[in-house]
Amino acid sequence: MLELTRITAGYDPRDPVVRDASLTIAPGESVGLLGPSGCGKSTLAKVAALLHRPDAGTVVLDGRPVRGWRHGAPRAQRTAVGVVFQQPRLSADPRLSLRELIAQPLRATGRRAEVTDRVAELAPAVGLTAELLNRRPHEVSDGQLQRACLARALVLRPRWLICDEMTAMLDASTTAALVAVVEAYRRESGAGLLAVGHDRVLLERWCDRTVGWQGISGRVATQESMSPTG
Amino acid sequence: MKPTPDPQTPDPQTPDPQTPVLSVRGLSVRFRMRGGRHIAAVSDACFDLAAGECLALVGESGCGKSVLASALLGLLPGNAQTEGSAVLGDGTDLLTADERTLARTVRGRRIGLVPQSPAAHLTPVRTVRAQLEETLRELTGIRKPALRAAAEQAAARAAFPAGHLDRYPHELSGGLAQRAATALALIGDAPLLLADEPTTGLDRDLVERTVDELRRHTDGGRALLIITHDLAAAERIADRVAVMYAGRIVELAEADRFFGEPGPRHPYARGLLDALPERAFAPIPGMPPELGALPDGCAFAARCSRADDRCSAPPPFDGHLACHHGVRAGTEESAHA
Ligand code: SF4
Numbered sequence: 128m129l130e131l132t133r134i135t136a137g138y139d140p141r142d143p144v145v146r147d148a149s150l151t152i153a154p155g156e157s158v159g160l161l162g163p164s165g166c167g168k169s170t171l172a173k174v175a176a177l178l179h180r181p182d183a184g185t186v187v188l189d190g191r192p193v194r195g196w197r198h199g200a201p202r203a204q205r206t207a208v209g210v211v212f213q214q215p216r217l218s219a220d221p222r223l224s225l226r227e228l229i230a231q232p233l234r235a236t237g238r239r240a241e242v243t244d245r246v247a248e249l250a251p252a253v254g255l256t257a258e259l260l261n262r263r264p265h266e267v268s269d270g271q272l273q274r275a276c277l278a279r280a281l282v283l284r285p286r287w288l289i290c291d292e293m294t295a296m297l298d299a300s301t302t303a304a305l306v307a308v309v310e311a312y313r314r315e316s317g318a319g320l321l322a323v324g325h326d327r328v329l330l331e332r333w334c335d336r337t338v339g340w341q342g343i344s345g346r347v348a349t350q351e352s353m354s355p356t357g
Numbered sequence: 358m359k360p361t362p363d364p365q366t367p368d369p370q371t372p373d374p375q376t377p378v379l380s381v382r383g384l385s386v387r388f389r390m391r392g393g394r395h396i397a398a399v400s401d402a403c404f405d406l407a408a409g410e411c412l413a414l415v416g417e418s419g420c421g422k423s424v425l426a427s428a429l430l431g432l433l434p435g436n437a438q439t440e441g442s443a444v445l446g447d448g449t450d451l452l453t454a455d456e457r458t459l460a461r462t463v464r465g466r467r468i469g470l471v472p473q474s475p476a477a478h479l480t481p482v483r484t485v486r487a488q489l490e491e492t493l494r495e496l497t498g499i500r501k502p503a504l505r506a507a508a509e510q511a512a513a514r515a516a517f518p519a520g521h522l523d524r525y526p527h528e529l530s531g532g533l534a535q536r537a538a539t540a541l542a543l544i545g546d547a548p549l550l551l552a553d554e555p556t557t558g559l560d561r562d563l564v565e566r567t568v569d570e571l572r573r574h575t576d577g578g579r580a581l582l583i584i585t586h587d588l589a590a591a592e593r594i595a596d597r598v599a600v601m602y603a604g605r606i607v608e609l610a611e612a613d614r615f616f617g618e619p620g621p622r623h624p625y626a627r628g629l630l631d632a633l634p635e636r637a638f639a640p641i642p643g644m645p646p647e648l649g650a651l652p653d654g655c656a657f658a659a660r661c662s663r664a665d666d667r668c669s670a671p672p673p674f675d676g677h678l679a680c681h682h683g684v685r686a687g688t689e690e691s692a693h694a
Binding site for chain 1: 588
């Protein structure tokens with residue numbers, strides 16, 4: 128289980144973007160979290176990915192409470208969660224080739240020996256050719272880079288996947304292709320999924336169930352950026 | 358040129374219905390790369406755009422549609438070579454006009470640009486009011502004290518609330534930033550609006566509101582070229598759709614026939630629609646070819662279930678379709694059957 132209980136989080140403790148939000152995902156389950164941009168759902172996704180320490184609330188991952196975040200999280204917990212963000216350019220080191228990018232988590236966890244096999248397995252699954260693997264981020268399209276970022280998220284075989292607006296910048300065919308990769312991985316591994324997005328049609332097609340941001344939040348943030356008309 | 362500026366008039370000059378607002382013929386853009394390589398970003402694009410009409414140029418990122426937009430605005434980098442013509446209603450050829458002409462008489466005045474990321478397009482350190490006033494001064498010659506009212510009218514045309522005029526761009530929601538950018542684009546009463554991915558990153562209801570507002574300005578007599586990878590936005594706003602693949606327009610169709618019955622005729626366009634989550638949600642296999650290494654024949658052949666020997670020769674574009682085996686109008690047959 129991935130259990131987020133009464134999470135309050137944000138960047139300014141006086142004005143948190145996530146207030147008292149709770150969400151539980153069962154093993155193998157896929158949950159779509161639907162909300163408008165700026166509502167705080169990306170921050171909650173970062174909390175779920177152990178990348179952002181909440182101000183209050185608890186995260187329990189497969190029965191163990193999470194006590195450390197980012198590099199402070201124990202390796203076993205950190206590697207249990209794979210994450211893909213909306214903007215691949217912001218999350219990809221521009222100096223690395225796509226091959227190195229995909230292999231990064233293996234190297235960071237001392238599993239260099241697996242690099243060749245894992246990359247050889249994942250590259251065709253996400254649709255990257257050997258030639259593309261040698262290129263750097265600025266030499267590929269957003270869609271190709273996002274394919275590499277998805278492969279990176281899967282390289283450690285996580286039990287949980289967090290996809291935060293993974294396809295918001297992509298065309299329809301690349302979107303369908305990346306979702307198919309995630310679903311193939313989940314079928315084979317039994318991993319659970321939290322897919323965060325603003326596209327109801329997409330999330331409802333993709334996930335077992337879709338929850339609205341307001342439905343999981345104790346109190347809805349009232350900041351200006353939430354309202355479409357300002 | 359527009360004589361006396363009047364910010365109260367919402368519509369551009371009455372267009373001559375005979376002349377298209379924009380006529381693009383044989384437009385190609387090539388980038389010279391190191392080592393003598395060339396990238397054919399746009400090849401032989403042809404289309405017309407009339408007043409009151411919206412054409413949506415759709416395709417995935419890297420298909421050349423944004424390069425085409427940059428070519429129309431004269432904003433291509435130095436290593437770009439262009440061919441063909443892109444003529445405005447007044448006879449200006451955008452491909453041969455010099456930068457001075459483009460800057461003084463075209464951008465803002467003949468073509469209003471609704472940018473891709475409005476927050477980035479707006480000047481961060483100046484309020485929306487200051488930016489509207491500056492653009493009004495520049496494009497219409499209005500001076501104080503009339504400027505304040507004119508800025509408020511300009512904001513109102515794009516449904517930007519007057520109460521937010523003294524805010525800075527970072528204080529605006531995505532939707533309001535988009536409206537501020539649209540207000541700026543409308544100031545010069547340009548007969549042609551060019552919207553480059555205006556809905557990227559916006560929520561669905563904001564996408565709909567943004568395109569509905571753009572549609573309203575089109576119905577007011579402007580021509581609108583919207584460049585987007587968002588097919589739902591294109592369906593909502595466009596009269597006609599041009600599908601680009603690997604730098605070429607491969608299909609140009611009436612929007613209702615394209616999105617409804619009988620559907621697209623080009624196998625790529627059919628695949629793109631089939632990929633939508635509200636349809637089959639099935640990706641097109643493979644990826645587009647590199648623009649620097651295009652095959653000799655049809656660029657879609659490697660991914661196309663209809664490809665055969667004929668497809669090793671490039672399919673010519675007949676004004677509607679570039680495909681040797683397009684789906685015939687009126688058949689139910691799917692390219693992916
Ligand atoms: S020309 Fe041939 S390969 Fe190209 S889209 Fe048509 S059928 Fe497919």
